Amino acid sequence: MKGPSPDWPLDRENGIQAIRSRKKRYQRRGLAPSFGYAPNLLEQDFTADKPNEKWVVDLSYIATIRGWTYLAVVMDLYSRRIVGWHMNDRMKQDLALQALKMAIALRQPEPGLIHHSDRGSQYVATEYQMTLKQHGILSSMSGKGNCYVCEADDAKRRHNAVVEAFFKTLKAELVWRVKFESREQAERTINEYIMNFYNRKRRHSTLGNISPMAYEKLAA
Template structure:
C-alpha cells in the first residue's frame, strides 16, 4: 500500500511531442537474407520520427535512424532517448550524437525488455499488418514496402486505441498548443 504522507515524484515527461523517444532494431526476412530496421518513436503520439534499413546490424543503422529523427523533429535539449543496451546504442558515436543535441540517455535495465514495449508494439504491428503477409524477394523491395507503410499509412492513417482511435499525425495536430 502506498504511503500517501509522502509526496509523489515529479512528472518528468511533458504533455507533448519530443519529450521521450524510444528506439530499437528489428529484422525482416527476405530471399536475399535479413533486412534490419531501426526506428525511433516519439512516445507521446506513437509516431515514427526516424527510421532506417540496412543489410547489417551495426551502429551506422541506428545512427541513420537517429539523424533522420533529429533532422525531422529538431528537438530541444532535455528530450529523453530510451533504448536497450545493444552495442549500437552504447557505441561512442551514437551517445556522442545524443549528447551533442542535449538529449538525455535512458537505457533498459540489464535483461529487461519491457520498458521499451511501445517500440516492440510498433514492430509487432508492422509485422502482422505487412511483413508476415508478404514474401520479399529482395532487401530493397522490403525497405521500400516498409517505407510506404510507415510514411504512407502508419503515421498519417493508422488509428490507435491509445490515441482515442486517431492516427499519430492527427493526434499530434489535435494536441498542438
C-alpha cells in the same frame, strides 16, 4: 511475389483484421560498451505530455528471399509516431545512428529530451552517444536483464513495450503477408507503410482512435 500496391487493403481504415502473432525470433544484442551505460530515466513510464519529450528506440529484423534485413526506428511516445527509421542488411552501429539522425533532422528537439534504449552495442557506441550529447538529448537505458528482443508475459515490465508493439503490428499487417524478393523491395514497402499508412492513417486506441499525425495536429 510483388509487394502491396499503393491501394493496399490496409488503406481501408476499418478493414484491418487481427492476425495471430508468430513466435518471436530471439536475438542477443552485443554488449560492448564504448561510452558507458546510462541510468534508466524512463522507468517504464510510456506517457508524455508533449512532442519530443520522450523517444524510444529499438531494432528488428525482416526476412527476404535474399536474406535478412534490419530496421531501426525512433518513436515519439507522445503520439506513437515513428519519427526516424533506417534499414540495412547489417545490424551495425550505423543502422541505429542513421535512424536517430533522421529523427533529429525531422523534429529538431529542444535539449532535455529523454532517449530510451536497451544496452545494445549500437546504442552505447561512442558516435551514437556523442550525437545525443551534441543535441542535448538525455540518454536512458534499460537494466542489465533487458538485453534481449523478446516477448514477456507482462508487457509493462518490458523496457520499451510500446516500440516492440509497433514491430508486432508492422509484421502482422505487412511483413508476414508479403514474400519480399529483395532487401530493396522490403525497404521500399516498409518506407511506404510507415510514412503513408502508420503515421498518417492508422488509428490508435491510445490516441482516441486517430492516427499519430492527426493526434499531433489536433493537439497543436
